[in-house]
Amino acid sequence: MEQLKIGDVTVTWLNGGEIHLDGGAMFGVVPKMLWSKKYPCNENNQIKLRTDPLLVQVDGKNILIESGIGRGKLNEKQKRNFGVTEEAELDRSLSQLGLTVNDIDFVLMTHLHFDHACGLTKWENDKLVSAFPNAHIIASEIEWNEMRNPNIRSRNTYWRENWEPIVEQVKTFTEEMEVISGVKMVHTGGHSDGHAIAVIESAGETLLHLGDLLPTHAHQNVLWVMAYDDYPMTSIFAKQKWLAYGIEQQAWFTFYHDAYDRAIKWNERWEIVDIVKKQ
Numbered sequence: 001m002e003q004l005k006i007g008d009v010t011v012t013w014l015n016g017g018e019i020h021l022d023g024g025a026m027f028g029v030v031p032k033m034l035w036s037k038k039y040p041c042n043e044n045n046q047i048k049l050r051t052d053p054l055l056v057q058v059d060g061k062n063i064l065i066e067s068g069i070g071r072g073k074l075n076e077k078q079k080r081n082f083g084v085t086e087e088a089e090l091d092r093s094l095s096q097l098g099l100t101v102n103d104i105d106f107v108l109m110t111h112l113h114f115d116h117a118c119g120l121t122k123w124e125n126d127k128l129v130s131a132f133p134n135a136h137i138i139a140s141e142i143e144w145n146e147m148r149n150p151n152i153r154s155r156n157t158y159w160r161e162n163w164e165p166i167v168e169q170v171k172t173f174t175e176e177m178e179v180i181s182g183v184k185m186v187h188t189g190g191h192s193d194g195h196a197i198a199v200i201e202s203a204g205e206t207l208l209h210l211g212d213l214l215p216t217h218a219h220q221n222v223l224w225v226m227a228y229d230d231y232p233m234t235s236i237f238a239k240q241k242w243l244a245y246g247i248e249q250q251a252w253f254t255f256y257h258d259a260y261d262r263a264i265k266w267n268e269r270w271e272i273v274d275i276v277k278k279q
Helices: 023-027 076-081 090-096 114-120 141-148 164-169 232-248
Strands: 003-006 009-013 018-022 046-050 054-058 061-065 106-108 121-124 127-130 136-140 170-173 176-180 183-187 196-202 205-209 252-254 261-266 272-277
Touching (some): 003 205, 061 176, 106 176, 121 164, 136 141, 136 183, 164 170
Parallel strands (some): 061 106, 106 136, 136 170
Antiparallel strands (some): 183 196, 252 261, 261 272
């Protein structure tokens, strides 16, 4: 498992599963001849994507960012449609660190689409239960409301089985929320109306997890946004703001979906200063 240290914070990528989605959908209006130079695709135009939660450990707290695609949550048709080649192995990943799901204190959700939220619940004795029974689950109020009342478009990704068992654990915020000292969530909108990002600061260092505003290293261009985005112009404005902030702070940018790079630090010329590769 790859790790990154920023100040007093340790970040570890867990195994949340692997999917393959259409490259055109992931890069929106960007021509394939451009995006395929930065991110490879297969003969079906699909690109390999991870769904790997980030375990953030600081001040004795265990914090997950995102939850993976879970295990046993998708039927065979869904696995085929979403190109699932690996389901989550969070129990095993945590065990290697001497932890269990009961040790997770917070789960920070940038948004609640199925590929981020399926890992929040699990099957136990033919019943869906919380996967992290002792955790506070943090999401924006807008996102939580749409999760429970999806519209004709979003009902394909906001699934009842991913929220009903965790109702009592969810804590929401409007614009910004400090989860613990140095770790906060900020609402951005864009990819979804309630999309949020995680900002971590420790000992003069900064980490930005921009969720699906920056799903892979290849989405660094502010105009390269997904066809999946509900509000693409909002995504662009949010990327302009937070990419600029990250460059100014010499921040690490971390990824949930990237199958090749875990984290990158860029300079003002967008040259790679430091990188954590997936092994």
